[in-house]
Amino acid sequence: MSRFGNIFYLCLLFGALWGAIATTLITLLALFISGELFQPQVTAGALAGLVAAGVLAGMAPEKRTLGIRALSAIAFVLVLTVASGAEPLGLPISTFSFGQLIAVVVTAWLVIYAIHATAFGLGPNREGRYNVEVICLRFIKGFGLVAFTIAVALPFFVMVMMSLKNQQMLLSNPLDFSINFEQGFKALLRSYIELFTQYHFGSYLMNSALVSVITVLVTLFFAVPGAYAVARLKFPGQHFLSRSILLIYMVPMIVLVIPLYAIFSQLGMRNTLWGLMLVYPATTIPVALYMLQGYFRGIPAELEEAGLMDGLSRLNVIRKITLPLALPAMASVALYVFMIAWNEFLFAFMFLDNVDLYTLSRGIAELNSSEVPRQHLMAGAVIATVPVLALFLWFERFLVAGLTAGSVKG
Amino acid sequence: MSDDRPPQPPKGIGPLAKREMRFAYMMLLPTFAIVLSVVLFPLFANVWISFKPVTLGDLRAPSILVNERLMGDVEAVGDEADIRYRIRNSSRQSDIAAVFMTDELPATLDILNVDERCTLDGRVLDCDLGDYEAGKREDLIVRVSATQAFLDAPINVKDTEAAFEFDPENVLINDDFTLDNFRKVFNGSDFWPVLWASLYYTIAGTIGALVMGLFAAQLMNMTFRGRGFLRGLYLSPYVAPVIAVALAWVLLLDPGPGGTLNALLIQLGVIYGPINFLGQRVAEIRFLGLSFDFPVALTVVIIFEIWRYFPLAMLFILARMQSVSTDVYEAAEIDGATPLQQFRFISLPQLAGIMAVLFLLRFIWTFNKFDDIFLLTGGAAGTRTLTVNVYEQAFAVSNLGAGAAVAVVVFLILLVFSVIFFKFSPEDDA
Numbered sequence: 001m002s003r004f005g006n007i008f009y010l011c012l013l014f015g016a017l018w019g020a021i022a023t024t025l026i027t028l029l030a031l032f033i034s035g036e037l038f039q040p041q042v043t044a045g046a047l048a049g050l051v052a053a054g055v056l057a058g059m060a061p062e063k064r065t066l067g068i069r070a071l072s073a074i075a076f077v078l079v080l081t082v083a084s085g086a087e088p089l090g091l092p093i094s095t096f097s098f099g100q101l102i103a104v105v106v107t108a109w110l111v112i113y114a115i116h117a118t119a120f121g122l123g124p125n126r127e128g129r130y131n132v133e134v135i136c137l138r139f140i141k142g143f144g145l146v147a148f149t150i151a152v153a154l155p156f157f158v159m160v161m162m163s164l165k166n167q168q169m170l171l172s173n174p175l176d177f178s179i180n181f182e183q184g185f186k187a188l189l190r191s192y193i194e195l196f197t198q199y200h201f202g203s204y205l206m207n208s209a210l211v212s213v214i215t216v217l218v219t220l221f222f223a224v225p226g227a228y229a230v231a232r233l234k235f236p237g238q239h240f241l242s243r244s245i246l247l248i249y250m251v252p253m254i255v256l257v258i259p260l261y262a263i264f265s266q267l268g269m270r271n272t273l274w275g276l277m278l279v280y281p282a283t284t285i286p287v288a289l290y291m292l293q294g295y296f297r298g299i300p301a302e303l304e305e306a307g308l309m310d311g312l313s314r315l316n317v318i319r320k321i322t323l324p325l326a327l328p329a330m331a332s333v334a335l336y337v338f339m340i341a342w343n344e345f346l347f348a349f350m351f352l353d354n355v356d357l358y359t360l361s362r363g364i365a366e367l368n369s370s371e372v373p374r375q376h377l378m379a380g381a382v383i384a385t386v387p388v389l390a391l392f393l394w395f396e397r398f399l400v401a402g403l404t405a406g407s408v409k410g
Numbered sequence: 411m412s413d414d415r416p417p418q419p420p421k422g423i424g425p426l427a428k429r430e431m432r433f434a435y436m437m438l439l440p441t442f443a444i445v446l447s448v449v450l451f452p453l454f455a456n457v458w459i460s461f462k463p464v465t466l467g468d469l470r471a472p473s474i475l476v477n478e479r480l481m482g483d484v485e486a487v488g489d490e491a492d493i494r495y496r497i498r499n500s501s502r503q504s505d506i507a508a509v510f511m512t513d514e515l516p517a518t519l520d521i522l523n524v525d526e527r528c529t530l531d532g533r534v535l536d537c538d539l540g541d542y543e544a545g546k547r548e549d550l551i552v553r554v555s556a557t558q559a560f561l562d563a564p565i566n567v568k569d570t571e572a573a574f575e576f577d578p579e580n581v582l583i584n585d586d587f588t589l590d591n592f593r594k595v596f597n598g599s600d601f602w603p604v605l606w607a608s609l610y611y612t613i614a615g616t617i618g619a620l621v622m623g624l625f626a627a628q629l630m631n632m633t634f635r636g637r638g639f640l641r642g643l644y645l646s647p648y649v650a651p652v653i654a655v656a657l658a659w660v661l662l663l664d665p666g667p668g669g670t671l672n673a674l675l676i677q678l679g680v681i682y683g684p685i686n687f688l689g690q691r692v693a694e695i696r697f698l699g700l701s702f703d704f705p706v707a708l709t710v711v712i713i714f715e716i717w718r719y720f721p722l723a724m725l726f727i728l729a730r731m732q733s734v735s736t737d738v739y740e741a742a743e744i745d746g747a748t749p750l751q752q753f754r755f756i757s758l759p760q761l762a763g764i765m766a767v768l769f770l771l772r773f774i775w776t777f778n779k780f781d782d783i784f785l786l787t788g789g790a791a792g793t794r795t796l797t798v799n800v801y802e803q804a805f806a807v808s809n810l811g812a813g814a815a816v817a818v819v820v821f822l823i824l825l826v827f828s829v830i831f832f833k834f835s836p837e838d839d840a
Contacts, residue, residue, distance in 0.1 A: 282448030
């Protein structure tokens with residue numbers, strides 16, 4: 001068996017790829033933070049990664065000590081610097097020297113960490129198909145994590161950063177996301193302050209909250225008894241209902257919007273929050289009922305029977321035994337319905353004409369014109385996103401359990 | 411004879427079962443009521459509207475407009491003049507039935523003669539004017555002569571306004587039907603491109619979201635530090651309001667100055683000039699001497715769709731994966747199965763059920779999707795799907811009937827999909 005086999009060559013390949021990826025990402029990050037037009041040195045990064053991987057993965061796994069890792073990091077920095085013509089970030093080292101130094105060190109640390117994790121426990125010699133797959137999958141998964149994280153975070157990052165800039169800065173250098181703290185807190189958050197003082201966002205926030213909370217209450221009030229009936233009581237059509245209730249959820253909103261618009265217009269209910277508070281629960285009740293009945297079925301019927309034996313009426317059984325047990329499911333349904341109502345756009349957009357009645361979705365749609373500067377638009381987006389996202393992340397485990405237990409939704 | 415038979419269990423519904431049944435229906439009643447009135451009735455109403463020549467403007471009920479004037483010179487006592495009511499139906503499309511006018515005439519004028527349809531009760535004029543068809547206008551004359559009091563203090567007859575009672579025709583419930591809406595939908599040159607865009611968007615969006623969800627679920631099934639944080643992050647596209655993320659994407663992809671992604675790609679040297687991601691219909695791609703038309707904007711909205719909905723697929727696939735017992739994998743490990751083989755022969759079959767259900771649901775929901783494309787492109791540049799077309803016809807062109815007709819087409823296609831899917835769907839999963 002030769003000393004260097006397929007694993008070593010794969011490590012070289014992945015080292016080069018990690019080098020290119022890390023160099024690009026850190027350079028772009030430096031560009032975003034500083035606003036200086038750094039240029040990723042992709043080829044030099046790849047070459048440096050290749051050399052570093054050669055140093056690190058050339059060793060047997062048990063010999064990859066901290067010292068060896070430091071050595072390969074130094075090799076990376078050296079090769080990167082030389083191959084890029086002493087411009088590791090694409091600009092002369094004199095601009096932002098200290099920042100560039102940090103960026104290069106961080107890049108080197110990332111690359112070595114990635115190579116070490118990819119090659120962990122696998123030597124430079126030749127290995128069978130199993131270990132080849134292991135090392136390839138490690139790279140693919142690592143790459144996947146990086147790619148997913150960037151793809152998901154970039155729009156949110158841009159959203160937040162744009163809301164803190166002003167139109168001129170955005171147009172002159174769109175890649176400069178540096179935050180100028182010297183201007184003071186008030187100037188930094190100017191867009192937000194203006195939205196609340198001049199664009200009625202306070203009232204939009206209240207309207208959104210009102211509509212969403214009422215929707216949640218109405219939905220629970222309607223769906224809980226319905227779900228209990230479908231899950232526990234025997235009646236003709238029970239089986240049909242438990243299977244078909246979700247079909248209602250398949251009806252496209254866009255098919256409902258024309259008749260509802262026409263009818264609500266003639267009844268004078270269109271430009272009111274009442275209209276929304278009627279439409280939203282109607283669309284959420286079926287799915288809430290479906291989720292809750294799944295949960296109710298999971299509660300042992302013996303508990304309820306015991307209650308009935310002890311002389312409680314059916315209503316009291318529900319109130320004193322079933323509902324307390326179903327509290328987690330109800331919480332997750334409530335959260336989920338809140339999310340739907342808070343985020344709803346189509347009906348709010350079609351129904352509301354009166355600025356005093358706007359919900360956040362409708363209000364932001366109003367900002368989407370060429371007369372309103374971008375930072376206001378993005379600040380509005382942030383204001384609408386933060387409450388629902390915070391609520392969701394706070395109760396995430398709850399919600400996920402409830403969602404996947406009941407069944408599916410989209 | 412019959413007395414020998416062993417006792418039989420009671421047949422039919424006993425009183426207890428009956429009570430339970432009544433109780434169940436009572437508990438379901440509110441749900442039935444609201445679903446019936448806000449979902450099922452509008453569905454029916456939509457079909458109804460699709461056969462009617464209704465425009466957005468027709469929703470305003472027609473009304474009677476009147477212009478009241480004193481015609482003729484009144485200079486001396488006894489001079490005669492006409493009070494003229496010029497009355498018309500405001501609508502050119504709708505009739506108004508049973509028009510009834512009431513007005514109070516000035517006390518200082520002597521009334522000589524009123525229209526034959528009117529009666530005079532003291533100073534109060536009541537006129538039963540019958541029906542006004544669409545666009546009808548007519549004059550109603552009351553002949554008067556002046557008194558000294560009127561000459562001393564001339565008053566404008568308009569000061570007492572004529573009041574009307576009438577019964578406007580409701581365009582939504584009259585018996586005027588037409589097939590024009592459907593003719594317009596199917597004859598329009600854009601029906602087939604729109605249908606094609608819809609299907610492409612739906613199929614590519616669904617499969618993309620599922621594949622990405624499967625990939626992300628594999629990543630989240632590993633144990634590493636920061637997994638909880640990343641999972642929350644990956645779920646956020648699905649949780650955030652559609653308008654917030656769609657507009658963030660619009661600014662991110664902006665081709666003008668200030669567009670982040672274009673500036674980024676130019677800085678990286680990937681492209682040389684800005685690409686109008688959301689406004690360019692097709693780009694010609696030459697490959698191996700062949701040239702393809704690549705739909706740019708449509709692909710970008712599909713990517714957005716995948717970006718927004720992969721978390722949902724991830725969530726359900728992850729839940730299923732974590733319920734698979736690890737024994738199977740350990741056994742496979744001992745038998746020498748490679749990671750890919752384990753994935754192919756153990757994981758995938760276990761996930762097939764949830765993937766099928768997710769495909770079915772996502773397919774229908776993607777087909778129904780309106781907000782995303784509407785906010786990103788407004789249906790421009792070849793991204794107009796059937797659902798966007800509903801809005802376009804009904805509210806941009808203001809032809810409610812035509813919009814409803816498109817909506818009927820949407821619903822019918824959906825029905826076909828649902829029937830196909832539920833025929834082939836596995837019985838008990840998810």
